[in-house]
Amino acid sequence: MQKQQIHFVTGKGGVGKSFFAAALAQGLAKKAKFSPSKTAAHKPILLAEFNDHSFYQEYLGNNPAYFDLAQWTGTECLKEYALHLLKVEALYKLFFANPISKALIDVSPGLHELAILGRATSLPRKHGPPLKYQHMVFDAFSTGHFLTMFRSPAGLAKIIQFGPMGEQTRSIDQWIRNPEFCHVHLVSLPEELPATETAELYHSIKDEFGLTPKVYLNKYFFLKKADLKNEPESVKKYFTNMLEQQELAENIFTDQKIKFTPVPLIPEIDTEKLLHEASEYLVKEVL
Amino acid sequence: MIKVASTTKTIICIGTGGVGKTTMSASLASGLSKDKKVLVLTIDPSLRLAQALGIKPDGEVYKVKQNLYACTLNHQKAFQDFVLKAAKSTATKEEIEKLLENKLYKQLSTQLSGSQDFSSLFKLTEFVNSKEYDIVILDTPPAQHTWHFLHAPEKIAQLFNEGVAQWFRDPDQKDVGFFKRVLNTGTSQVLKILENLTGSEFVKELSMFFKAIQRWQTPLEKQVWDCHKVLTAKSTEFILVTALDPSRISEALRLSSEIEKQGYNLKSIIINRVPSWMNEEVSAGPLVRYVEYLKALEARLLGSKSKFGAHLKVYKSQELSHNQLHVENLSDIYHNIELI
Numbered sequence: 082m083q084k085q086q087i088h089f090v091t092g093k094g095g096v097g098k099s100f101f102a103a104a105l106a107q108g109l110a111k112k113a114k115f116s117p118s119k120t121a122a123h124k125p126i127l128l129a130e131f132n133d134h135s136f137y138q139e140y141l142g143n144n145p146a147y148f149d150l151a152q153w154t155g156t157e158c159l160k161e162y163a164l165h166l167l168k169v170e171a172l173y174k175l176f177f178a179n180p181i182s183k184a185l186i187d188v189s190p191g192l193h194e195l196a197i198l199g200r201a202t203s204l205p206r207k208h209g210p211p212l213k214y215q216h217m218v219f220d221a222f223s224t225g226h227f228l229t230m231f232r233s234p235a236g237l238a239k240i241i242q243f244g245p246m247g248e249q250t251r252s253i254d255q256w257i258r259n260p261e262f263c264h265v266h267l268v269s270l271p272e273e274l275p276a277t278e279t280a281e282l283y284h285s286i287k288d289e290f291g292l293t294p295k296v297y298l299n300k301y302f303f304l305k306k307a308d309l310k311n312e313p314e315s316v317k318k319y320f321t322n323m324l325e326q327q328e329l330a331e332n333i334f335t336d337q338k339i340k341f342t343p344v345p346l347i348p349e350i351d352t353e354k355l356l357h358e359a360s361e362y363l364v365k366e367v368l
Numbered sequence: 369m370i371k372v373a374s375t376t377k378t379i380i381c382i383g384t385g386g387v388g389k390t391t392m393s394a395s396l397a398s399g400l401s402k403d404k405k406v407l408v409l410t411i412d413p414s415l416r417l418a419q420a421l422g423i424k425p426d427g428e429v430y431k432v433k434q435n436l437y438a439c440t441l442n443h444q445k446a447f448q449d450f451v452l453k454a455a456k457s458t459a460t461k462e463e464i465e466k467l468l469e470n471k472l473y474k475q476l477s478t479q480l481s482g483s484q485d486f487s488s489l490f491k492l493t494e495f496v497n498s499k500e501y502d503i504v505i506l507d508t509p510p511a512q513h514t515w516h517f518l519h520a521p522e523k524i525a526q527l528f529n530e531g532v533a534q535w536f537r538d539p540d541q542k543d544v545g546f547f548k549r550v551l552n553t554g555t556s557q558v559l560k561i562l563e564n565l566t567g568s569e570f571v572k573e574l575s576m577f578f579k580a581i582q583r584w585q586t587p588l589e590k591q592v593w594d595c596h597k598v599l600t601a602k603s604t605e606f607i608l609v610t611a612l613d614p615s616r617i618s619e620a621l622r623l624s625s626e627i628e629k630q631g632y633n634l635k636s637i638i639i640n641r642v643p644s645w646m647n648e649e650v651s652a653g654p655l656v657r658y659v660e661y662l663k664a665l666e667a668r669l670l671g672s673k674s675k676f677g678a679h680l681k682v683y684k685s686q687e688l689s690h691n692q693l694h695v696e697n698l699s700d701i702y703h704n705i706e707l708i
Contacts, residue, residue, distance in 0.1 A: 095386010099615075139618060223385060239471075274414050308652045315645040316655065319687075348661030350614050350668070 088218045091227040092268035097299040101268045102220035108363035109216045110147040117146035125215040129153045140352045155193020158200045165209050191233035202256040265294040271301050276330035301343035370705045376605045379505045383609035388640045392609050393507035399702025401436035404502035408438045420695050446487035447477040454587035472577045484509050485520035493595045521596040606634040641687040
């Protein structure tokens with residue numbers, strides 16, 4: 082098997098992270114020559130979300146055609162980690178059933194986030210049940226919370242220098258900084274302010290973790306000012322403004338030498354058709 | 369225009385990210401400030417909106433115009449206010465400093481998912497209870513799910529729960545009599561497991577943290593309870609902001625039914641950013657497809673309107689173009705909100 086890669090999709094709330102993550106997962110499946118007609122075949126791609134309530138199930142069902150779908154909550158990842166470490170089920174039950182430890186785990190900063198990263202890096206670290214996917218795509222938290230998650234291994238490693246968890250956190254930290262294994266995809270909108278914020282996040286990730294994120298301008302409108310000449314005044318005004326914003330956003334990235342890919346706005350209500358169109362685009366233009 | 373009950377003192381705007389919740393909160397505040405003294409609490413406003421309001425992100429209250437005040441919450445400061453308020457009557461300066469230096473406290477006040485939710489709720493409660501304003505409007509944090517926000521008091525209450533604190537204040541159980549020690553064997557075993565999982569240093573930090581807040585337990589718990597009371601008060605009104613987008617509409621449907629089941633006072637739903645030009649005749653290919661899509665979305669929305677609770681009022685608000693955001697325009701947004 083080709084070496085595993087993991088992909089975190091992040092960006093500000095409301096930019097279309099979940100949509101992009103699903104399109105990316107489907108695009109990677111197509112690139113891996115996976116065809117959904119071979120139903121018996123093991124799917125090479127996993128799409129995981131970190132939400133408590135599943136966002137995807139409503140749109141994709143339990144068993145989408147191109148990838149496996151999973152919901153990774155901090156609590157569940159933490160239990161898996163504890164069980165792996167404690168070995169004895171009775172001990173683990175005692176621990177998790179105790180109301181005090183439950184309350185404690187709930188409020189411990191970064192513990193849930195760390196457990197999720199622990200599971201995401203479990204294959205190369207040979208720690209925990211193996212997740213033998215070629216690509217794992219994560220519909221990750223939005224900007225601030227994402228940074229909190231990525232900082233959690235180093236942060237906790239500072240508090241816990243010794244003991245098994247200290248060792249684990251250091252190894253997780255090393256793997257998320259490995260550019261061959263770990264990829265960050267920043268989804269943004271083609272507007273001035275979201276682009277400015279994305280550029281900031283890009284630099285934070287690059288400086289702190291040594292990773293070069295891929296940047297996408299989602300809901301990009303492929304249109305020229307000349308196309309608007311016969312349109313009603315209100316339409317012309319609206320789209321001229323939109324095109325100006327797109328240009329401002331592009332200039333921000335160009336000026337800072339950040340590569341970006343526009344992802345077209347696809348006016349399609351049907352989820353299956355939408356993902357088909359978007360993943361075809363990604364295969365052609367990006368992957 | 370959107371109607372607000374005359375008894376309403378607090379308005380909480382909820383909804384997922386990217387629907388224009390912050391601008392909507394500011395518009396409601398601006399519109400309502402015609403007759404009442406209004407404060408709007410924003411979280412991470414866009415630069416453009418902050419400029420329009422003339423506010424800085426420093427946690428201070430700024431006067432925007434006659435009767436309209438605005439404040440951008442500073443979470444770290446708000447969380448510190450929360451702890452200091454409880455501590456001030458009993459703790460010494462050294463004790464407070466010791467807590468603020470605690471590594472766990474530092475992480476907790478800045479990085480705990482939920483501490484942002486809680487600190488904004490704490491500030492809201494302070495402003496509401498100060499009775500300085502007729503209406504306080506809160507723009508909720510960009511939580512993926514409003515649940516995190518609504519459950520923030522519970523989560524923080526758990527942390528300050530007597531049982532948890534007592535346990536950590538004395539992890540070695542030196543001060544406890546023999547019988548109590550025997551009774552607590554289960555707990556000490558749990559503590560051992562925790563040590564195995566995390567290491568003894570982590571447990572030491574935890575124990576220091578709880579020792580530090582020991583005497584402030586009761587005032588802290590009372591503050592948490594006050595926050596909860598504001599959320600559930602009859603004079604608190606929730607407004608759900610959503611957008612013309614397939615996933616947002618179904619999210620709004622689910623959220624509104626859940627929030628009502630829990631007994632919160634949800635009164636209105638605003639479909640934000642509806643393009644004003646969507647009924648115009650367009651001819652360019654990409655525009656034709658886009659307009660068809662928007663119309664299909666609107667039709668779907670109107671079809672599902674009955675699925676929102678019957679007493680809920682559904683409104684729509686038109687999309688502004690980018691260079692229209694000025695403080696004078698905020699009231700126009702409010703006045704242009706239409707009932708559908």
